[in-house]
Amino acid sequence: MTQPFELPDFYLPYPARLNPHLEEARVHSRQWARDMGMLAGSGVWEEADLDAHDYPLMCAYTHPDCDGAELCLITDWYVWVFFFDDHFLEIFKRTGDLEGGKEYLGRLARFMPMGADLTMPEPTNPVEAGLADLWVRTVPGMSADWRERFAESTRNLLNESLWELANINRGRVANPVEYIEMRRKVGGAPWSAGLVEHAVRAEVPARIAATRPMRVLKDAFSDAVHLRNDLFSYEREVRDEGELSNGVLVLETFLGCGTQEAADAVNDLLTSRLQQFEHTVFTELGPLFVEHAIDPLTAAGVLAYVKGLQDWQSGGHEWHLRSSRYMNERVRSGRPLGMSSIVNLLGVKRLRNFTHVPYTRVGPSRIPEIYVPFELRLSPHLDAARRDTVAWCREMGMLEGQPGVVGSAVWNEERAIDTDLALCAAGLHPDGTLEEVDLAAFWLAWGTYADDYFPVVFGRSRNLAAAKIAMARLSAFMPLDGSSPPPPASALERGLADIWARTTGPMPLDDRRKLRESVESMCASWLWELANQIANHIPDPVDYIEMRRETFGSDLTMSLNRLRHSKAIPQEVYESGSMRAMENAISDCAILLNDIFSYQKEIEFEGELHNCVLVVQNFFDCDYPTALTIVNDLLTSRMKQFEHIVEHELPIVCADFGLDEEARRDLDAFVAELRNWVTGILNWHRGCFRYDEQTLRRHNRPPRPRLGGPTGLGTSATAVYAGR
Numbered sequence: 001m002t003q004p005f006e007l008p009d010f011y012l013p014y015p016a017r018l019n020p021h022l023e024e025a026r027v028h029s030r031q032w033a034r035d036m037g038m039l040a041g042s043g044v045w046e047e048a049d050l051d052a053h054d055y056p057l058m059c060a061y062t063h064p065d066c067d068g069a070e071l072c073l074i075t076d077w078y079v080w081v082f083f084f085d086d087h088f089l090e091i092f093k094r095t096g097d098l099e100g101g102k103e104y105l106g107r108l109a110r111f112m113p114m115g116a117d118l119t120m121p122e123p124t125n126p127v128e129a130g131l132a133d134l135w136v137r138t139v140p141g142m143s144a145d146w147r148e149r150f151a152e153s154t155r156n157l158l159n160e161s162l163w164e165l166a167n168i169n170r171g172r173v174a175n176p177v178e179y180i181e182m183r184r185k186v187g188g189a190p191w192s193a194g195l196v197e198h199a200v201r202a203e204v205p206a207r208i209a210a211t212r213p214m215r216v217l218k219d220a221f222s223d224a225v226h227l228r229n230d231l232f233s234y235e236r237e238v239r240d241e242g243e244l245s246n247g248v249l250v251l252e253t254f255l256g257c258g259t260q261e262a263a264d265a266v267n268d269l270l271t272s273r274l275q276q277f278e279h280t281v282f283t284e285l286g287p288l289f290v291e292h293a294i295d296p297l298t299a300a301g302v303l304a305y306v307k308g309l310q311d312w313q314s315g316g317h318e319w320h321l322r323s324s325r326y327m328n329e330r331v332r333s334g335r336p337l338g339m340s341s342i343v344n345l346l347g348v349k350r351l352r353n354f355t356h357v358p359y360t361r362v363g364p365s366r367i368p369e370i371y372v373p374f375e376l377r378l379s380p381h382l383d384a385a386r387r388d389t390v391a392w393c394r395e396m397g398m399l400e401g402q403p404g405v406v407g408s409a410v411w412n413e414e415r416a417i418d419t420d421l422a423l424c425a426a427g428l429h430p431d432g433t434l435e436e437v438d439l440a441a442f443w444l445a446w447g448t449y450a451d452d453y454f455p456v457v458f459g460r461s462r463n464l465a466a467a468k469i470a471m472a473r474l475s476a477f478m479p480l481d482g483s484s485p486p487p488p489a490s491a492l493e494r495g496l497a498d499i500w501a502r503t504t505g506p507m508p509l510d511d512r513r514k515l516r517e518s519v520e521s522m523c524a525s526w527l528w529e530l531a532n533q534i535a536n537h538i539p540d541p542v543d544y545i546e547m548r549r550e551t552f553g554s555d556l557t558m559s560l561n562r563l564r565h566s567k568a569i570p571q572e573v574y575e576s577g578s579m580r581a582m583e584n585a586i587s588d589c590a591i592l593l594n595d596i597f598s599y600q601k602e603i604e605f606e607g608e609l610h611n612c613v614l615v616v617q618n619f620f621d622c623d624y625p626t627a628l629t630i631v632n633d634l635l636t637s638r639m640k641q642f643e644h645i646v647e648h649e650l651p652i653v654c655a656d657f658g659l660d661e662e663a664r665r666d667l668d669a670f671v672a673e674l675r676n677w678v679t680g681i682l683n684w685h686r687g688c689f690r691y692d693e694q695t696l697r698r699h700n701r702p703p704r705p706r707l708g709g710p711t712g713l714g715t716s717a718t719a720v721y722a723g724r
Helices: 022-035 047-053 055-062 068-093 098-111 126-138 144-159 161-170 176-187 189-200 212-240 247-255 259-291 296-320 329-333 339-346 348-352 382-396 413-419 421-428 434-459 464-477 491-504 509-535 541-551 554-564 577-597 599-605 612-620 624-656 661-687 693-699
Strands: 706-708
Touching (some): 022 047, 022 068, 055 068, 055 296, 068 098, 068 126, 068 189, 098 126, 098 144, 144 176, 144 189, 176 189, 176 212, 176 247, 176 577, 189 212, 189 296, 212 247, 212 259, 212 296, 212 541, 259 296, 259 541, 259 612, 382 413, 382 421, 382 434, 382 491, 421 434, 421 661, 434 464, 434 491, 434 509, 434 554, 464 491, 464 509, 509 554, 541 554, 541 577, 554 577, 577 599, 577 612, 577 624, 577 661, 612 624, 624 661
16 A cells, blocks of 8 residues: 655754663563553553554653653553553444443543552553552652642543544544644643653642643643654554544645645644744743742753653654654655755744734735524614713723823724624623623623733833733732722723622622633733734744634633523533533634634734734735635634534533533523624624724824924814825
């Protein structure tokens, strides 16, 4: 059988190195696998299979600096995880046994106890025996925080195999965004990152483990590991095993292109994720250390962890070139340096991310047929809410410049009327009272005003420090204990204090905390946008999608919906994989349709970089119509994923969590509100006067140059202007 595609030229900025304790790990891991029952008689591997796969070689390349004992432990973990993968394939994937797979995976969590007591059940198969042995050899000496993080990534790695199995059973290929998110769990690279911490003997401090820079480093590392593996394993997974979870197949299906073109696109995304990793290290780690007062010794440990992740990338690639598990013969034989490799070495693609010319003339936004298959319903309180919203904006001071702040007159009454956020609120809450529709419109007005305010006031002055100070002050206007906030110094602070008080009066403390975290997350994401604007940096596609959910305020508006239904629905239901995937899918539909409508406004009139159409243009080096088609196709696929989850996955969630009738009714109401949410947002984009070219030109007329004359109140008629 011919090879399905030529492997591309890879971006390899760091040389691979080999651990000198390789042979010790080979001898040890072979005996360990035999002791655990993974070889003869397992029905999965024979000793020849283990030798051919050569996991000790992989670990010796990916962990080149650890001692012999540590390398043996790390190798045993990888022998276990690959055995699990093949064991699950043979026993459950090939047979389509979804129920058996659930029961099998449910037991494995019992072999990862969190406390000091490491007592476990008696293992009943090689996977359980291996996990029991590894857990007690690994967790002593590691913090409780590391144990929790590592156990969670291990559970994700195991449990999300059910997602793969469910897709195989339905013959369903994931869309690109869904695939990236789920592959991080199924593929296990976040799990590998946890083992890197153990191998380099440097834990990521708990106080920064959940911050954006550390999350992006782990996610970019993971995506690169998985995309590289997809390229090498396509032939085995897709042709031999009938696997559907492969990035090349995903892009082949989504883009409707040939296998070679899809493989090249996967390699471009792999390169982009590696360069995102580097960008984060060089631009975000230093400020993170300062912000969280990380001492030099701890900072050195974090950098050791970063180096460990880089070693893993280089070593993992080297192992893929040598393992019998993968398609690698033509790479091993060598070939002349390809053009794509030369382009990568010269940094042309990376340079393109920083060379966009802002305010480029693009013409009116082209609006394709958008797939949002839900009925629009509008509140009968729309007209009253329109009057109330403009009056509220005026009362908060949003329709005038802020004292002492240059360029802060971002809204006036005409713009507030044209923006018509009451129209959006009326679609989001068609059955709400006037008070509820007003409150939703006020939140939308505050968020939209703030989103307009920050890039104008702080982006044009390139004053990120001032933006951080302004952002840090906002938390004080969301008191959790019901106390009075400090006197507001701007319309932004005054508006937040007012809607916070209106919203949180009857809320329990825990719900207030969740809501404040949503607002803070949205505000922090605006700083990310400002940093990119100052650097003229078009973001990586994956980073863009994930951050855009926050900059758009999706979590804020959805959290308000969740809080209305929190009594009957357990929190763990909202935290389940299906619920998170459903919310992310519908959120992406809203942000993508916003990017489609706002393309001219953002690119031509605002010099903006954060628009998915532009991100796709930059990534694929294609024209506007091509990028628009790709973005709209992605919107459609995310909407169909939302429908798929509601129809096929939510009933399973209800059964798994044993939801009663009241909880199921609340869940149905929550899903209905998500439908209203995206339908109302689409209707607002079509009905407001914010994105059409005529309005854009009316609101963005350049000031007429003044040549001279008297100044002061009542003297405008005497001024002399150049032109009309």
